Amino acid sequence: MLLQDGSHLHDIPSALVAKAVALKLALLAVQAPDNTKVTCYSDFQVLIRLLKSGGHSNELFGILEDIRCISRSFLAISFTYLSRTENFLVDTLAEAQLSSCITSLDGV
Structure with a gap:
């Protein structure tokens, strides 16, 4: 399975590394001249x-x-802790998207 940047999902050794990689990819995605202030939330x-x-x-x-x-x-830029219960909806959407990506890649 591939992440958007070409790295393999099975090469990610832990949840901590996965969260850090996801944050890095999110920051790259929002990097633009008109995006000058960013708040990052993580559980x-x-x-x-x-x-x-x-x-x-x-x-x-x-x-x-x-x-x-x-x-x-x-x-x-700020980094803010948000508990998983406070972030339930976003976490659910992210898991659904990941499952969708995995299903799509399994069919390739």
Whole structure:
């Protein structure tokens, strides 16, 4: 299975890495001259903590730096923790979209 950037879903070793990759891809998708202020929400508290603190993680080697580099293209960016229960609708839609992508790719 492929992500939009060509990487394989089965190559993602953990939920934390998957969330970080998803955030990176989302930031790349909204990167535009007219998008100067961005707020990123995640239900993964560890990821938000690492981004806010400037911390590092061996598991996220390179991905955190990519996110920080992309973040510099915005005038203002914030990373906010949002619990899964508060984000139920978006989480459900994201899972449905992922399932749809997997089904589409299985037919290829």
